[in-house]
Amino acid sequence: xxxxxxxxxxxxxxxxxxxxxxxxxxxxxxxxxxxxxxxxxxxxxxxxxxxxxxxxxxxxxxxxxxxxxxxxxxxxxxxxxxxxxxxxxxxxxxxxxxxxxxxxxxxxxxxxxxxxxxxxxxxxxxxxxxxxxxxxxxxxxxxxxxxxxxxxxxxxxxxxxxxxxxxxxxxxxxxxxxxxxxxxxxxxxxxxxxxxxxxxxxxxxxxxxxxxxxxxxxxxxxxxxxxxxxxxxxxxxxxxxxxxxxxxxxxxxxxxxxxxxxxxxxxxxxxxxxxxxxxxxxxxxxxxxxxxxxxxxxxxxxxxxxxxxxxxxxxxxxxxxxxxxxxxxxxxxxxxxxxxxxxxxxxxxxxxxxxxxxxxxxxxxxxxx
Numbered sequence: 001x002x003x004x005x006x007x008x009x010x011x012x013x014x015x016x017x018x019x020x021x022x023x024x025x026x027x028x029x030x031x032x033x034x035x036x037x038x039x040x041x042x043x044x045x046x047x048x049x050x051x052x053x054x055x056x057x058x059x060x061x062x063x064x065x066x067x068x069x070x071x072x073x074x075x076x077x078x079x080x081x082x083x084x085x086x087x088x089x090x091x092x093x094x095x096x097x098x099x100x101x102x103x104x105x106x107x108x109x110x111x112x113x114x115x116x117x118x119x120x121x122x123x124x125x126x127x128x129x130x131x132x133x134x135x136x137x138x139x140x141x142x143x144x145x146x147x148x149x150x151x152x153x154x155x156x157x158x159x160x161x162x163x164x165x166x167x168x169x170x171x172x173x174x175x176x177x178x179x180x181x182x183x184x185x186x187x188x189x190x191x192x193x194x195x196x197x198x199x200x201x202x203x204x205x206x207x208x209x210x211x212x213x214x215x216x217x218x219x220x221x222x223x224x225x226x227x228x229x230x231x232x233x234x235x236x237x238x239x240x241x242x243x244x245x246x247x248x249x250x251x252x253x254x255x256x257x258x259x260x261x262x263x264x265x266x267x268x269x270x271x272x273x274x275x276x277x278x279x280x281x282x283x284x285x286x287x288x289x290x291x292x293x294x295x296x297x298x299x300x301x302x303x304x305x306x307x308x309x310x311x312x313x314x315x316x317x318x319x320x321x322x323x324x325x326x327x328x329x330x331x332x333x334x335x336x337x338x339x340x341x342x343x344x345x346x347x348x349x350x351x352x353x354x355x356x357x358x359x360x361x362x363x364x365x366x367x368x369x
């Protein structure tokens with residue numbers, strides 16, 4: 001094995017095993033027979049309460065100013081489209097968002113691999129933070145092709161945003177539109193922009209996307225078909241129950257394992273007739289990626305808040321412009337119908353449907369006869 005590659009693998013293993021600040025989000029895409037596209041994901045965060053459950057509504061024609069290390073002196077633009085976005089720490093961006101034309105933008109953590117451009121003050125008018133990039137895409141474009149065609153008109157620079165929980169912001173993006181077109185955008189090597197076609201619509205976290213594609217070659221034997229009965233020295237051996245074709249499917253929470261698992265569940269997804277079928281199925285699949293409180297930390301250091309647990313699961317119906325979600329505090333699925341919002345007149349505001357942080361429970365005892 002090449003020495004540099006071996007060092008990379010060892011470094012990554014150490015990162016996963018010993019880094020307490022792990023942000024494990026998982027994203028998938030499902031399609032239904034009526035040509036609908038549903039993009040779904042889990043949201044985890046390894047710091048204290050980021051309030052990801054709060055959703056910001058942004059109207060059309062908002063005036064934006066990009067942030068640089070010098071302050072609010074970056075790219076200026078006027079939003080064309082209204083959008084909604086999950087938030088974090090009261091900032092106007094967060095894990096994912098959907099605009100009124102059905103363009104979806106999802107943000108996923110990419111620690112130790114994302115590497116933004118070195119700030120050049122002479123290029124301030126083109127510069128913005130990674131959070132600004134999310135807002136720029138949602139407010140300015142309605143298709144993936146439009147985003148990709150305009151990426152070279154902006155420069156994403158590293159901005160130390162203390163208001164974002166004190167965390168670094170090494171992100172990569174998954175974008176998608178109602179046509180089914182989708183891309184993964186990564187910014188590496190001091191601002192180099194790389195674009196990938198999503199593999200089965202799946203995305204997780206570090207390493208970079210090309211590494212995950214290579215790693216998939218380790219799992220070519222996975223199948224929904226059961227293993228065949230074999231005979232050895234007179235003994236007949238057959239599988240112990242269903243699912244034997246998926247023996248070897250990784251079940252841990254590391255990004256490579258979640259990527260393989262998400263790809264397997266997406267590839268084996270049953271036929272779906274409608275977008276609503278796809279939404280419900282996306283929540284079922286992503287239940288396999290829910291991380292319980294304390295599952296990623298030693299028992300002697302159990303968290304007192306929500307460290308590294310699944311805080312929000314969202315599902316965006318791109319064709320019908322409907323955003324569905326549930327939270328760790330309330331598993332009832334809620335929805336926001338963007339078609340019912342007049343983004344020309346709506347005021348910028350926060351939707352917070354989790355104030356009580358209490359799960360909805362329905363008592364059906366009264367149905368007894």
